[in-house]
Amino acid sequence: MGKYRLETEEHELFRKTLRKFLQQEVEPFYDKWEEERLIPKELWKKLGEMGFLCPQVKEKYGGLDLDFSFSVIILEELERIGTSLIGIGLHSDIVVPYISSFGNEMQRNKWLPGCVTGDHITAIAMTEPGAGSDLANIKTAAIRDGNEYVVNGQKTFITNGLHADLVLVAVKTEPSARHNGISLLVIEDGMPGFSRGKKLNKVGLHAQDTAELYFEDCRVPIENRIGEEGKGFHYLMEQLQQERLIVAIGAQVAAEEMVQMTIEYVKSRQAFGKPISTFQNTKFKLAQMATQVELGHSFIEDLIEDHIAGKEIVTKVSMAKYWLTETARDIASECMQLHGGYGYMEDYKIARRYRDIPVSAIYAGTNEIMKTIIAKNIGL
Template structure:
C-alpha cells in the first residue's frame, strides 16, 4: 500500500500504532470471531482505550479532534484484517457524525463520550423489508404523543444490529406529507425496552463476524428529546451524510483489492506447476498486470477524493463513481485472484476464499451500484 500525498510523519506513526495493535488484538482471533459470528465487546473497548473509535469527536466529548485522514488510516487497517470489521467504521464514521452535526449539546454530552470509549455501540436503521435505497418511501412511523414518539415498523439488514445500544432510526413522523421526503425524521433509540425487539442474527454469505439483524418496533415509546435535528429534515440529513458513508465503502473496496493483489502475488511466486512457478506463466503475468493497474488507478482516484472530502467539497458525483467502480472492481479481482489460487483458493484456510465471499456485498450496501449510476447520470444532466 503506497503512502498518500497528505500523510505526515504523524500519520505514519499513527498507522504503525494501529497496525501493531490489530496484529496483536485482532488478527490472531479473527477466524474464531468468524466462527462465533460475533466480534467480542472486549475488542470494541480496547479500540476505545487506544483512541481508535471516533477520533474526529471533539476533545470536549472525549475524542481526539482529528480530521478524516486519521479515520481513513483506521478504516484501511481494519479492512486489511477483514471486512467483518466494517461495523466499527460504521459506528465511528457513519453514525456518530449524525450526533456531532445535528445533535443538541445535551445529546452530545450524553452519547458521544460512550461512542469514543466503546461503551456505546451504534447502528443506523434505514433499510426495511420492502424499502432499500428508496428512503422517502419507508413505512416505519413515529407519531407524536405528548412528550414521546410512538414508533411502529420493521428494519432489516442492520449492521451492528445485535450489539448496538444506540440506534439511529429513520422514521416517518408525517406519513401524510405531500412531499414524501419531507415527512422523514431521525430518532435515536437507546438500548432494549418494551416495544423494541431484535430479530434473528442474519446468516449471511460473508461478513460472518459482523452482526447483522432485523429490528422490530411495536408501539415503542421514544422520548421527544431523542429526535436528532429538526422534525421532517431527516431526509436532507441523510443526503448530506451519504457522501462520507459511500466514501467509507469505496475505501474498503480499494483496500480489499490491494490485499488480494498482495496475497496472490505472493502465492503465484511460490506455487509450482509443470516445474515452474505459476507466476511465470503468461496468463498469470497478464492477469496480475491488469489487476495491478486497476489497483493503482483506483488508489489515485480515491486519494484525490479523500483530499477534496477533507477540504469540505461537494463531491457526491465522484464519490458515487468511486463507490460503484471500486467495489465492482474488487468483485472482479476477487474472482480472478481465487482462480489464480486454483483449488486452494476455494479452501477456507486461504484468505482469498474469505475475500471472495465478503467482497460482493459492498456493491449492494450504502446504496446499490445501480443507484450510484443513477446519481451519476442525473448529475450529468441525463
Template sequence: MGRYRFETGEHELFRKSLRKFLADEAVPYYEDWEKERLIPRTFWKKLGEKGFLCPQVDEAYGGLGLDFSFGVIIGEEMERVGAGLTGVGLHNDIVVPYIESYGTAEQKQRWLPQCVTGDYITAIAMTEPGAGSDLANIKTTANRDGNHYIVNGQKTFITNGIHTNLVVVAVKTNPHERHKGISLLVIEGDTLGFTKGRKLEKVGMHSQDTAELYFEDCRVPISNLLGEEGMGFRYLMEKLQQERLVVALAAQTAAEDMFELTKQYIQERTAFGAKIASFQNTQFKMVEMATKIELGKTFLESLIEEHMAGKDVVTKVSMAKYWITETAREIATECMQLHGGYGYMEEYKIARRYRDIPVMSIYAGTNEIMKVIIAKNLGL
C-alpha cells in the same frame, strides 16, 4: 513516506500503533470470530481505550479532535484484517457524525463520550423489508404523544444490529409526505418496545453482526429527535457522501490485499516445472489488476482530499463507490482463479475475500443507484 500525500508523521505513528494493536488483539482471533459469527464487545472496549473509536470527536466530549484522515487509516487497517470489522468504520465515520452534525449540545454530552469509549455501539437503521433503495417509502412510523414519539415498524440488514445500544432510526413523522415526512430519532438499547430479531446469516462478512430490529409501541422521548422534524431525508443524503467514500476505501483496501496474497502465492506455487508467476497469462492478469488498483488508489486519494476540503463530491463519490467495488469483485474472481483449487478452500484467505466482496456493490446504495445519481448529475 506515508501511503497518501496528506499523511504526516503523526498519521504514520497512528497507523503503526493501530497495526500493532490489531496484530495482537484481532488477527490471532479473527478466524474464531468468523466461526462464532460475532466480534466480542471486549474488543470494542479495547479499541475505545486505545483511542481508535471516533478519534474525530471533539475533545470536549472525550474524543481526540482529529480529522477524517485518521478515520481513513482506521478503515484501511480494519479492512486489512477482514471485512467483518466493517462495523467499526460504520460506528466511527458513518453513525457518530450524525450526532456530531445534527445533535444539540445536550445530546452530544449524553451520547458522544460513551461512543468514544465503546460503551455505546452505534447503528443506523434505514432499510426495511419493503424499502431499500426507495428510502422515501419507509413504513416505520413515529407518532407524537405528548413528550414522546410512539414508534412502530421493522428494520432489516442492520450492521452492528446485535451489539448496538444506540441506533439512529429513520422514521416517518408525517406518513402523508414522502421525503419531507422522514425524521431521525436516536433510540437507546434499553428503550421499552425496542427488540432485536435474529442475527442474520450472510454469504460473507460472517463476524460482522447484522440483524433485524423491531419497534412495537416504542416510546422515545422527543428530546431524542436528531435535528429538525421532517429533515431526516436531507440529513441522510448529506451523510451518504462520506459513507460511500468509506465503502470505496474498504473495497480498494480489499483489492490490494487480494493482489498481495495472490502475488505471494503465484511466486511460491509451481506447475509444469515452473513458477506460476512465470507464465505469461498469469503475468498479464496481474498487470491488469495492478493497473486497476493503481487507478483506484489515485482516484480515492484526490477524493479524500476534496471531501476533507468540504467540496461537493457526490458525483465522484458515486463513481468511486460503483467503480472500485465492481473492480474489487472482478479482482476477487481473478485471484481465486489464480489460486486454483486452493482458492476454493476455506483455509485460504482469498476464499473469505471472495465471499466478503459482493455486498460492497449492494450496501450504502446499490451500484445501480450510483449510476442513477451520476446520470442525473451529468444532466442526462
C-alpha cells in the same frame, strides 16, 4: 498499500500504533470470530481505550478532534484484516457524525463520550423489508403523543444490529408525506417495545453482526430526536458522501490485499515444473489487476483530499463507490482462479475475500443507484 500525499509523521506513527494493536488484539482471533459469527463487545472497549473510535469527536466530548485522514488509516487497517470489521467504521464515521453534526448540546454530552470509549455501540436503521434504496417509502412510523413518539415498524440488514446500544432510526413522523415526512430518532437499548430478531445468516461478513430490529409501540422521548422533525431525509443525504467514500476505501484496500496475496501465491505454487508466476497468462492477469489497483489508489487519494477540504464531490464519490466495488469483485474472481483449487478452500484468505466483497456493490446505495446519480449529475 501506497502512501497518501496527505500523510505526515504523525499519521505514520498513528498507523504503526494501530497496526501493532490490531496484530495483538484482532488478527489472532479473527478466524475464531468468523466461526462464532460475532465480534466480542470487549474489542470495542479496547479500541476506545486506545483512541481508535470516533477520532473526529471534539476533545470536550472525550474525542481526539482529528480530521478524516485519521479515520482513513483506521478504516484501511481494519479492512486489511477483514471486512467483518466494517461495523467499527460505521459507528465512528457514519452514525456518530449525525450526533456531532445535527445533535444538540444535550445529546452530544449524553452520547458522544460513550461512543468514544466503546461503551455505546451505534447502528443506523434505514432499510426495511419493503424499502431499501427508495427511502421515501419507509413504513416505520413515529406518531407524536405528548412528549414522546410511539414507534411501530421493522428494520432489516442492520449492521451492528445485535450489539448496538444506540440505534439512529429513520422514521416517518408524517406518514402521508414522502421525503419531507422523515425524521431521525435515537432509540436506546432497553426501551420498552424495542426488540431484535435473530442474527442474519449472510454469505460473507460472518463475524459482522447484522440483524432485524422491531418496534412495537416503542415510546421514545422527544429529546431523542436528532435535529428538526421532517428534516431526516435532508440530514441523511448530507452524510451519504462520506458513507460512500468509506465503502470505496474498503473496496480499494481489499483489492490491494487480494493482488498482493496472489502475487505471493503464484510465485510459490509450481505447475509443470515451474512457478505459475512464469506463465504469460498469470503475468498478464496480475499486470492488469495491479494497474487497476494503482488507478483506484490515485482516484481515492484525490477524493479523500477533496472530502477533507469540504468539497461537494457526490458525483465522483458515486463513481468511486460503483467502480471500485465492481473492480474489487472482478479482482476477487480472478485471484481465486489464479489460486486454483486452493482458492476454494477456507484455509486461504482469498476464499473469504471472494465471499465478503460482493455485498459492497449493494450496501450504502446499490451501484445501480450510483449510476443513476452519476447520469443525473452529468446532465442526462
